[in-house]
Amino acid sequence: MIAPRRFLPSIPSLLALEAVDRLGSASAAAEELSLTQSAISRQLKSIEDQLGVALIQRNQMRLHLTPAAKDYVQVARTALNQIAQASLKLKANPTGGSLNLSILPAFGMHWLAPRLQDFARRHPEVTVNLSTCLKPFDFETEHFDAAIHFGQKNWPGVNYLPIMREDVVPVCAPDLLPDQEQDLSWLMTAPLLHLETRPDAWERWFAAQGRDASGMRGMLFDQFSTMVQATIHGLGAALLPSYLIEDELKTKRLVPAWNGPRISLGQFFLVWPQSRPESEPLRSFRIWLQGQVGPF
Structure with missing residues (x-):
């Protein structure tokens, strides 16, 4: 049941209040909303009169x-964003059935995107909207229906569908590899490249090899795509997912920096909030995705 009308200010008055809060003046809010300054003042007075509460301090x-x-206004801003996103979804797919999915850039580009044509063919009624998000977020304040998550089951309040385990390989440019065969010590002194979202990856990898390598430093990257290119151009050795560098290894643009066994530092999951009922587009996508990965 929707709250009584007296508790629901008009959208123009909420937009005026939000803009004044963000911009700090009625003139700036008026310019952004293509209104006059007096119109902004009227909207602010209207919402104060309706709620019976003073909202503005003049300094x-x-x-x-x-x-x-x-x-x-924080609550109002979230609600306005949700209404705007719902309107975009309706405009993009007026027959209904859209899925807003948060993805990780490398996984989305190299694993998910090539497979989405099959989903589109099987489910033409569903529009999948993809957005990049590198870290977990609050489903209650974001517009996403589901997300691709890497790591462990440490995202609170969500359901999990395992997609695949990620094996990582230490690689470097051929010119960076020592001429003589050496033990693992050479790699511990080599320039190492790091990913922002996995700052302890090298430490965990060395620990799996039985070596203590705490506090390792080196160049930091926010995405795998940039780090791959830096590795190819000899800036250092990197721990990269095997699915991401198959072509680079085949063409010898990258070579293994160590021939030990591959290890996994985490898994990919589809996650979606437990607090909401599963929509039909999400259910279709989840079942299709499970068919892509098979039993885990």
Whole structure:
């Protein structure tokens, strides 16, 4: 049941309040919303009169929200964003059935994207919208229906569907490899490349080889794609997913930096919030994805 009308201000008044909070003046809010400054003032007075609460503090030339109004506008901002996202979904697929999926860039580009044509063929009624997000987020405040997660089962409040285990391989450019066969010590002193979202990957990899290598430093990257190119051009050795560098290994642009056994530092999962009922588009995608990976 929707709350009584007296508790629901108009969208124009909420937009005016949100803009004033973010921009700090009625004139800036008016310019952004293509209104006059007096129209902004009328909207602010309207919402104050409707709620019976003072929302604005005036300090010289700037407007500030009261502490209580600050909390209120945060909720209103989230609601306005959700309405806008729902409108975009409706416009993109007026017959219904869209799925907003958060993906990890390398996995999305190299593993998921090549397979999505099959899903589109099987489920033409579902529009899949992909957005990149590198870290876990709060499903309650974001517009995503589901996400691709890497690591362990450490994302609270979600359901998990295992997709695949990721094996990593230490690789480098051929010119960086020592001329004489050496033990693992050469790699411990080599320049090492690191990924922001996996800052302890090298330490965990060396630990799996029985070596203590705490506090390792080196160049830091936010995405695998950049790190792959840096590795190819000889900037250092990198731990890279095997599925990501198959072509580079075949063409010898990259070579194994150590021929020990491959290890896994985590798994890929499809995750979706436990707090919401599973939508039909999400259910179709989950069942299709499970068919792609088979039993885990």
